[in-house]
Amino acid sequence: MQKTETMVIQSSADVVLVRQAVRQYAIEIGFGLVDQTKIVTAASELARNTLDYGGGGTVKLETLLEGTRRGVKLTFEDQGPGIPDVELALKDGFTTGGGLGMGLGGAKRLANQFEIESVVGEGTRVTLVRWK
Numbered sequence: 001m002q003k004t005e006t007m008v009i010q011s012s013a014d015v016v017l018v019r020q021a022v023r024q025y026a027i028e029i030g031f032g033l034v035d036q037t038k039i040v041t042a043a044s045e046l047a048r049n050t051l052d053y054g055g056g057g058t059v060k061l062e063t064l065l066e067g068t069r070r071g072v073k074l075t076f077e078d079q080g081p082g083i084p085d086v087e088l089a090l091k092d093g094f095t096t097g098g099g100l101g102m103g104l105g106g107a108k109r110l111a112n113q114f115e116i117e118s119v120v121g122e123g124t125r126v127t128l129v130r131w132k
Contacts (some may be wrong), residue, residue, distance in 0.1 A: 049126075075121065
């Protein structure tokens with residue numbers, strides 16, 4: 001059974017709620033602990049970025065069923081300032097906020113599919129999929 005839900009990210013409490021919801025989706029799909037941890041970690045990073053750099057936004061959670069494959073798809077969107085150089089932002093060590101600069105690149109490595117679209121002055125959309 002496919003499931004979809006959209007959550008608002010406007011506070012640190014919402015980041016926690018996103019983590020919990022993503023873990024629940026992963027459990028329902030049948031992910032083992034390692035895959036649960038990978039998608040929850042990626043979701044946590046992207047939810048935090050949505051809040052800190054995008055000024056808040058949303059995440060759409062979806063279960064995917066393709067034949068025998070099952071997965072979880074997450075789409076984070078904000079209407080923040082956008083990312084001027086996406087390629088640079090994906091490099092480890094790049095940060096505009098004083099963190100370790102592992103966020104976007106780390107989230108990409110934790111996903112099986114990863115896409116980022118950003119327009120300066122309009123916002124950013126990051127989509128990732130983790131398959132079982």
